Amino acid sequence: MTNTQISAGRARSASAPPAVSVRPPARERGTRLLTALFLTPTIVGIVVFTVVPIVGSIVLSFFDWNVIDPPSFAGGANYREIASDSTVLVSFRNTLVFMVLAVALQLVIALSLALTLNGRMPGWLRSVFRSAFFFPLVLSAASISVVMKYLFNQDFGVVNWLIGLFGIAPVPWLTSEHGAMATVIIVYVWQQFGFSFLLFVGGLNNIPKEIHEAAALDGATGPRKHLAITLPLLSPTLLVASVVGIINALQVFEQPYVLTDGGPGDSTRTVVMVIYERAFEQLRFGEASAVGVLLFVLIMAVTAVQFRLSRRFVHYQ
Amino acid sequence: MWMTDSHLSRRALLRYGAYGAGAAALAGTAASWDRLTGADIPGRDDGSLVVATLGSAFDPAAVQALSAGFRKLHPDVPLRVNAVQAVDWSDFFAKILTQIAAGTAPDLVYVATEGVQLFAQRLGVPLDRWVRRDAAELREYFADVHPSLVESMMYEGSLHQLPVEFNAADMYLNRQVLNRAGAGFPPADWTRDDFTALLREMKRSSDSHFTPYFWTNRLWGGVVPWLFDNGTNLLAESRAPGGSWLWDTFYPAADRAGRGGGFRWTTPQATSARVEETYDYLASLIQEDLCTRPEGGNGTNLVGVFSTGRVGVTPAGGFWAGGLHLAGMKANAYDVQYFPRWRTQRMQFGAAGYAMLRTSKKQDAAWEFIKYAARKDVMTELFTANQTTPARRSMLTAGRYRETGPTRWQVFYDTLDKFPDTGPIPAPPQVAEVTDVLLKYTGTALASPRSVAPALRRMQGDLEQAMERAL
Numbered sequence: 001m002t003n004t005q006i007s008a009g010r011a012r013s014a015s016a017p018p019a020v021s022v023r024p025p026a027r028e029r030g031t032r033l034l035t036a037l038f039l040t041p042t043i044v045g046i047v048v049f050t051v052v053p054i055v056g057s058i059v060l061s062f063f064d065w066n067v068i069d070p071p072s073f074a075g076g077a078n079y080r081e082i083a084s085d086s087t088v089l090v091s092f093r094n095t096l097v098f099m100v101l102a103v104a105l106q107l108v109i110a111l112s113l114a115l116t117l118n119g120r121m122p123g124w125l126r127s128v129f130r131s132a133f134f135f136p137l138v139l140s141a142a143s144i145s146v147v148m149k150y151l152f153n154q155d156f157g158v159v160n161w162l163i164g165l166f167g168i169a170p171v172p173w174l175t176s177e178h179g180a181m182a183t184v185i186i187v188y189v190w191q192q193f194g195f196s197f198l199l200f201v202g203g204l205n206n207i208p209k210e211i212h213e214a215a216a217l218d219g220a221t222g223p224r225k226h227l228a229i230t231l232p233l234l235s236p237t238l239l240v241a242s243v244v245g246i247i248n249a250l251q252v253f254e255q256p257y258v259l260t261d262g263g264p265g266d267s268t269r270t271v272v273m274v275i276y277e278r279a280f281e282q283l284r285f286g287e288a289s290a291v292g293v294l295l296f297v298l299i300m301a302v303t304a305v306q307f308r309l310s311r312r313f314v315h316y317q
Numbered sequence: 318m319w320m321t322d323s324h325l326s327r328r329a330l331l332r333y334g335a336y337g338a339g340a341a342a343l344a345g346t347a348a349s350w351d352r353l354t355g356a357d358i359p360g361r362d363d364g365s366l367v368v369a370t371l372g373s374a375f376d377p378a379a380v381q382a383l384s385a386g387f388r389k390l391h392p393d394v395p396l397r398v399n400a401v402q403a404v405d406w407s408d409f410f411a412k413i414l415t416q417i418a419a420g421t422a423p424d425l426v427y428v429a430t431e432g433v434q435l436f437a438q439r440l441g442v443p444l445d446r447w448v449r450r451d452a453a454e455l456r457e458y459f460a461d462v463h464p465s466l467v468e469s470m471m472y473e474g475s476l477h478q479l480p481v482e483f484n485a486a487d488m489y490l491n492r493q494v495l496n497r498a499g500a501g502f503p504p505a506d507w508t509r510d511d512f513t514a515l516l517r518e519m520k521r522s523s524d525s526h527f528t529p530y531f532w533t534n535r536l537w538g539g540v541v542p543w544l545f546d547n548g549t550n551l552l553a554e555s556r557a558p559g560g561s562w563l564w565d566t567f568y569p570a571a572d573r574a575g576r577g578g579g580f581r582w583t584t585p586q587a588t589s590a591r592v593e594e595t596y597d598y599l600a601s602l603i604q605e606d607l608c609t610r611p612e613g614g615n616g617t618n619l620v621g622v623f624s625t626g627r628v629g630v631t632p633a634g635g636f637w638a639g640g641l642h643l644a645g646m647k648a649n650a651y652d653v654q655y656f657p658r659w660r661t662q663r664m665q666f667g668a669a670g671y672a673m674l675r676t677s678k679k680q681d682a683a684w685e686f687i688k689y690a691a692r693k694d695v696m697t698e699l700f701t702a703n704q705t706t707p708a709r710r711s712m713l714t715a716g717r718y719r720e721t722g723p724t725r726w727q728v729f730y731d732t733l734d735k736f737p738d739t740g741p742i743p744a745p746p747q748v749a750e751v752t753d754v755l756l757k758y759t760g761t762a763l764a765s766p767r768s769v770a771p772a773l774r775r776m777q778g779d780l781e782q783a784m785e786r787a788l
Binding site: 067068149150153154155156161164172174175176177261262263264265266277280281282283 | 407622
């Protein structure tokens with residue numbers, strides 16, 4: 001709206017008789033209609049597939065529902081139930097441990113590789129590496145996990161056969177508590193680091209060469225150059241990579257589900273696995289929704305903390 | 318944004334009034350409409366008799382033959398076989414329940430022992446009135462099917478399914494490994510100690526990449542057959558009263574003795590001495606490197622390692638004969654024997670058949686399909702590749718197993734005929750939770766030394782909670 005229109009409106013409301021609505025000009029109305037038309041599919045999509053399920057889950061978390069019978073109001077019983085359920089508590093612990101280790105490993109590997117590729121290297125070789133590192137990300141996590149389950153089998157797997165060539169005893173990758181969590185993390189990071197890697201490659205390309213040249217003139221080389229120059233300038237990319245990485249890690253499902261089915265015991269059972277089991281295997285949809293709501297709150301809280309911290313640690317050029 | 322005065326014009330008032338009336342009309346229509354379901358999607362509910370099967374249970378050609386034969390017999394009943402892809406029975410039931418929740422429930426569902434009581438209690442229709450009505454027609458079927466299989470399909474005195482296939486957990490032995498160990502094929506009355514000694518011989522005669530005994534952590538064929546073998550069960554087992562209407566009609570006195578109205582699995586007994594003894598035995602095999610710690614899953618990689626001689630012995634059912642044949646194993650390269658005797662030689666099985674859903678509006682047509690699917694000629698056409706054991710005794714012949722093996726194919730049905738106490742896996746209506754708890758704590762109990770007793774204590778607590786919880 002232009003200043004003239006505002007002034008005209010004010011003048012009219014002050015001097016002219018009331019009860020007159022000032023309609024926007026036809027062109028502006030057309031623009032607004034067009035905007036609304038373009039936005040509608042997105043808004044409808046978000047409402048139907050995001051807002052409604054979230055609200056539905058929150059409502060359902062206060063009900064008992066087994067699909068077969070109509071839902072019955074349960075008040076806070078589902079939340080009380082999961083608060084005292086050791087499986088749920090362990091799954092939150094596992095998910096947090098997984099998140100910390102997997103995201104840290106993923107970022108370190110991705111950043112190291114991006115820095116390495118950013119050095120002197122023939123263009124074609126750089127393209128080969130970029131494609132190779134990104135490739136696992138386009139594969140189905142379930143398919144990868146099925147293959148990895150064969151590779152990490154304690155008795156018949158290729159991994160133990162290979163380490164056996166060096167005289168190392170077979171490792172119970174999938175059948176011991178620590179081995180299973182380590183394997184799930186390895187498989188997850190192997191598939192996921194390509195995304196962070198691409199972000200870092202883009203971020204590094206955006207750092208002006210002049211800054212590095214100026215730093216070199218001032219005597220900054222090697223690790224010092226990366227710590228003092230590269231990392232601060234890459235901090236916005238690091239923020240995005242860590243936010244996306246953490247959100248994805250908190251929702252991990254396919255890898256532990258296929259590789260270990262949450263075991264041995266509960267050692268690799270994650271929150272999303274518990275949601276799936278409660279809802280679709282045990283038909284306790286209310287409890288599953290309550291766990292889902294808690295995961296939603298956890299993800300929101302962790303993300304909020306990250307953005308809060310980013311004010312101190314993220315430097316925009 | 319445009320400016321609006323505090324007083325509305327007549328035109329604006331009319332416009333907002335029209336919006337309000339429109340919104341109210343929409344809300345009213347939505348509120349008064351019957352709940353929309355998946356069946357309201359055009360083309361979803363075409364009036365067919367819908368039969369849901371586990372996608373991998375039958376091959377597409379067999380499904381086509383099954384459908385074509387039924388259409389020929391009942392041209393007035395349109396039939397749609399909906400093959401639901403799932404990794405196991407638990408996954409299959411989850412998908413069927415999702416269809417039911419979406420309002421697109423099938424009329425018939427192919428249900429295995431794992432889900433018999435869940436479906437019977439919450440979703441199924443007893444077949445009693447139809448079975449009574451068509452007793453003369455069914456006499457030949459029941460005479461051909463072992464009563465244990467029929468009893469496993471009963472719930473609280475009523476019959477809910479006609480079993481068409483089953484798989485008992487027997488022991489598969491690799492002959493190449495036996496020869497390498499210089500061991501003969503074990504006799505039918507071998508004991509648990511014979512079994513342990515054989516594993517030791519196999520281990521001694523093989524390299525470090527060999528595993529004498531391999532098993533998968535699951536309800537069927539996992540720890541449960543060993544519990545049966547040791548004369549115990551995960552849940553106290555008893556029989557529901559009733560069922561005499563069926564036994565008296567179809568089975569001779571010798572066969573119906575001790576039968577009831579179906580199994581009841583109630584009080585958890587994970588901390589009982591015999592259950593702990595069973596786990597201790599399996600833990601001792603792991604300690605001795607005679608078997609691996611059990612992994613979860615459906616044992617898909619097992620066919621490969623068994624057929625190549627990297628595993629000597631494993632529990633499996635008749636379904637494995639077809640699997641080993643497809644993997645290239647010669648008919649005489651392996652053979653099958655009963656589970657070794659411990660305190661008992663009771664073995665376990667799982668069976669499957671079609672359950673009719675109470676939501677079905679075509680129950681008479683559904684019953685016609687159930688009868689049709691249990692006919693010998695239909696089952697013969699369906700079960701061609703030995704991917705399961707047919708429920709009809711007369712279908713197990715030398716000709717059927719000539720190409721695939723095993724040589725001792727009679728073991729499959731004799732597991733029922735010669736051991737009439739052989740019973741179904743424990744599958745109460747709360748089977749999903751019971752299975753989850755069993756698998757979880759079996760993994761924990763056998764993951765490290767001295768963890769059996771604490772794991773079983775926790776298993777008992779969780780099983781008690783699961784069994785107390787109404788579905």
